[in-house]
Amino acid sequence: MSKTFVGMPAFPKNAAKAVQDSQLRFNLRKATRTIRNKRALVVGELADWPGLRQAGKAIKDHTLRNLDRYLIQLEEAVTAAGGHVHWAKDAAEANRIVADLVKATGETEVVKVKSMATQEIGLNEALEAEGITAYETDLAELIVQLGDDWPSHILVPAIHRNRAEIREIFLDKMPDAPPGLTDEPRALAEAARLHLRERFLRAKVAISGANFMIAETGTLVVLESEGNGRMCLTLPRTLISVVGIEKLLPTWRDLEVFLQLLPRSSTGERMNPYTSTWAGATEGQDFHLVLLDNGRTGVLADEVGRQALRCIRCSACLNVCPVYERTGGHAYGSVYPGPIGAILTPQLRGMSTELDRSLPFASSLCGACYEVCPVAIDIPTVLVELRAKARHPRAERLGMAAAGWVFTRSVRLARAQRFGGRMRRLVPKRLPGPMSAWTDTRDIPDIPRESFRAWWDRTEGGTR
Amino acid sequence: MRVALFITCVNDTLFPGTGQAVVTLLRRLGVDVDFPPAQTCCGQMHVNTGYPKEGGRLARQFMDVFAGYEAVVIPSGSCAAMVREQYPRLIGAAIGNAPDTSCDPKVYELSEFLVDVLGVVDVGAYFPHWVTYHPTCHSLRGLRLGDRPRKLLENVRGLELVPLPGAEECCGFGGTFAVKNKDVSAAMCADKVGNVLSTGAEVLCAADNSCLMHIGGTLRRQKSGIRVMHLAEILATTEGGR
Ligand code: SF4
Numbered sequence A: 001m002s003k004t005f006v007g008m009p010a011f012p013k014n015a016a017k018a019v020q021d022s023q024l025r026f027n028l029r030k031a032t033r034t035i036r037n038k039r040a041l042v043v044g045e046l047a048d049w050p051g052l053r054q055a056g057k058a059i060k061d062h063t064l065r066n067l068d069r070y071l072i073q074l075e076e077a078v079t080a081a082g083g084h085v086h087w088a089k090d091a092a093e094a095n096r097i098v099a100d101l102v103k104a105t106g107e108t109e110v111v112k113v114k115s116m117a118t119q120e121i122g123l124n125e126a127l128e129a130e131g132i133t134a135y136e137t138d139l140a141e142l143i144v145q146l147g148d149d150w151p152s153h154i155l156v157p158a159i160h161r162n163r164a165e166i167r168e169i170f171l172d173k174m175p176d177a178p179p180g181l182t183d184e185p186r187a188l189a190e191a192a193r194l195h196l197r198e199r200f201l202r203a204k205v206a207i208s209g210a211n212f213m214i215a216e217t218g219t220l221v222v223l224e225s226e227g228n229g230r231m232c233l234t235l236p237r238t239l240i241s242v243v244g245i246e247k248l249l250p251t252w253r254d255l256e257v258f259l260q261l262l263p264r265s266s267t268g269e270r271m272n273p274y275t276s277t278w279a280g281a282t283e284g285q286d287f288h289l290v291l292l293d294n295g296r297t298g299v300l301a302d303e304v305g306r307q308a309l310r311c312i313r314c315s316a317c318l319n320v321c322p323v324y325e326r327t328g329g330h331a332y333g334s335v336y337p338g339p340i341g342a343i344l345t346p347q348l349r350g351m352s353t354e355l356d357r358s359l360p361f362a363s364s365l366c367g368a369c370y371e372v373c374p375v376a377i378d379i380p381t382v383l384v385e386l387r388a389k390a391r392h393p394r395a396e397r398l399g400m401a402a403a404g405w406v407f408t409r410s411v412r413l414a415r416a417q418r419f420g421g422r423m424r425r426l427v428p429k430r431l432p433g434p435m436s437a438w439t440d441t442r443d444i445p446d447i448p449r450e451s452f453r454a455w456w457d458r459t460e461g462g463t464r
Numbered sequence B: 001m002r003v004a005l006f007i008t009c010v011n012d013t014l015f016p017g018t019g020q021a022v023v024t025l026l027r028r029l030g031v032d033v034d035f036p037p038a039q040t041c042c043g044q045m046h047v048n049t050g051y052p053k054e055g056g057r058l059a060r061q062f063m064d065v066f067a068g069y070e071a072v073v074i075p076s077g078s079c080a081a082m083v084r085e086q087y088p089r090l091i092g093a094a095i096g097n098a099p100d101t102s103c104d105p106k107v108y109e110l111s112e113f114l115v116d117v118l119g120v121v122d123v124g125a126y127f128p129h130w131v132t133y134h135p136t137c138h139s140l141r142g143l144r145l146g147d148r149p150r151k152l153l154e155n156v157r158g159l160e161l162v163p164l165p166g167a168e169e170c171c172g173f174g175g176t177f178a179v180k181n182k183d184v185s186a187a188m189c190a191d192k193v194g195n196v197l198s199t200g201a202e203v204l205c206a207a208d209n210s211c212l213m214h215i216g217g218t219l220r221r222q223k224s225g226i227r228v229m230h231l232a233e234i235l236a237t238t239e240g241g242r
Helices: A011-018 A022-044 A049-065 A067-080 A091-105 A116-120 A123-129 A139-146 A163-173 A185-202 A228-234 A252-266 A296-300 A305-310 A316-320 A322-327 A338-349 A354-361 A368-372 A379-389 A394-407 A410-422 A433-439 A452-459 B009-014 B016-028 B044-049 B052-066 B077-091 B110-117 B137-142 B148-154 B182-199 B209-221 B231-236
Strands: A084-088 A109-112 A133-136 A205-208 A212-214 A219-224 A238-244 A274-279 A286-292 B003-005 B071-074 B106-109 B130-133 B160-162 B203-206 B227-230
Touching: A011 A322, A011 A354, A011 B182, A022 A252, A022 A316, A022 A322, A049 A067, A049 A252, A049 A305, A067 A084, A067 A286, A084 A091, A091 A123, A091 A205, A091 A238, A091 A286, A109 A185, A109 A228, A116 A123, A116 A238, A123 A133, A133 A139, A139 A163, A139 A185, A163 A185, A185 A228, A205 A228, A212 A252, A219 A228, A219 A252, A228 A274, A296 A305, A296 A338, A305 A338, A305 A379, A316 A322, A316 A338, A316 A368, A322 A338, A322 B182, A338 A354, A338 A368, A338 A379, A354 A379, A368 A379, A368 B137, A379 B044, A394 A410, A394 A433, A394 B044, A394 B052, A410 A452, A410 B009, A452 B009, A452 B016, B003 B016, B009 B016, B009 B209, B016 B231, B044 B052, B044 B077, B052 B077, B071 B077, B071 B110, B077 B106, B077 B137, B106 B110, B110 B148, B110 B231, B130 B148, B130 B182, B148 B160, B148 B231, B182 B209, B203 B209, B203 B231, B209 B227, B227 B231
Parallel strands: A084 A286, A109 A133, A109 A205, A205 A238, A238 A286, B003 B071, B071 B106, B130 B160, B130 B203, B203 B227
Antiparallel strands: A212 A219, A219 A274
């Protein structure tokens, strides 16, 4: 990922382009529906899913309420197990720490485990600026990196690509790709496997994130499906993990709940294929943990918005979102797309750009995300809360004030209705100004001669 | 029981026929419904667009207007959900059937009132047409109406209820979303319309005229020949006209 989201236009503009892309629409429809159905099937198997969901929510809420205490406990446990803990208040500080750690090893190459936190802080670009090359080893991240592209999904970053496109990218950008490469999934995976194997064996430094950190024992937990992550975690001499401070769980017992919630919600699997856990430094290895704030304590301070910190990045909300399904992830201008992105990005980055201000409005509030979220984040409520904080366009403010004025007295409403009824024949088929957004694709209903209240008055409730 | 009708601003202004149908239907079932004339709007548009101050004022006005009624019937899933789910948080209002409160008024979406309060599923309606039903998001996931509307429709004589594929998916209305994100909204509606057409039904029914205004407006623009009807209008129809 060698691009930035800086200066991207607002969501509606990005979306307008995306919805016209038939290849993108096809890829997304196919992929999201497949995962969505798989998830529904395996979640439906568990009679106690609502209970698990409540447990997940309660554990996260408890941890967030006592975050200070648990973070110290974690630091002590990791240190006692031979690891080094670093605290980073923002992206720049985290990138600085990681770059210095890599430089201290004398290496100029690192392999990476798929991680959202390092994407959030733009670590690869920061390392590149210091002369360090970071190689993504997750298959989908590799496709994104080779294609000089942006990830468009939390779990399936190359969801916007189909296999023909992936073949092109491999042939173009992977020097060791076999010349006769076909677009068979098996052939593509094998080509990537051979390409990566060589990297794993060469690498001296690895960088990861973590899905969970356990305060009690200082254990980090990474869940993945390919085994590539485990290669990175075990082979290199130095391991650096960059983890958001909200990824904490108090005890191993708590982990049990999430090992059920996460795979079923994310990949639709009953059990996760590769779950790696480690506490501190394994023999012969240097281990560094960089604890990342980057706006999280600010989110924690917001009574309604803080529930976004419960997120375990399963991406179930993306897969059911009717907006995401039609726009894809790039329109959200953030490594966090879809419903969770719409509430997390404006909170982490603030709402100073047009794009970030538009994100809370990138939802029809249909509620499908809340329904599937394994930690019961009430995304629609947070969206509405953020909308109230956004700066609104002037014309809209005036319109809303006018509507509010009409609605605060029923006589005003009645008068407006009578006026509308008289003007009904004059209403054009295509409305002017901002309201043309309605009539671009839809007819307006016929304006009735008489409102309901006028009918009620005239007929005394239909009795005359 | 003192029952009031909250018609909603959209129905009042644009779809008076739905309100008249509700009155006809409830009278037929022996309920004498009041229409407190000071009512206007529940505040949903303001709140959901990010204007909680204006929305809160309208919410308090609603509470004043309907104080003293035991039941408020609302022929709109999203407005009923607004009052019941959002008022407690927005203005600390105690809605009788909101979670964790018990006092008047209780707020019912029309099909809830019919099935839960009156205990009827056969309202004596006659409507000999092919109908497909779109459950709408706030009815489905907010109010959790479940199969109440389906039961009511199934008991309408002559009515052939055709299942709608992808019924639980949003139509793309979303209030001001339809204007602010018109392209995504239209893309969502294109799929909804495709599903409606695939049923071969002649009437698309829902318990919310806002969604129907959006889907129906698209159907009409496309000259599809399918008409949209509020649930109340179908339930009010009897043999020999109403
Ligand atoms: S918000 Fe909920 S559903 Fe969405 S990614 Fe996070 S945990 Fe998963």
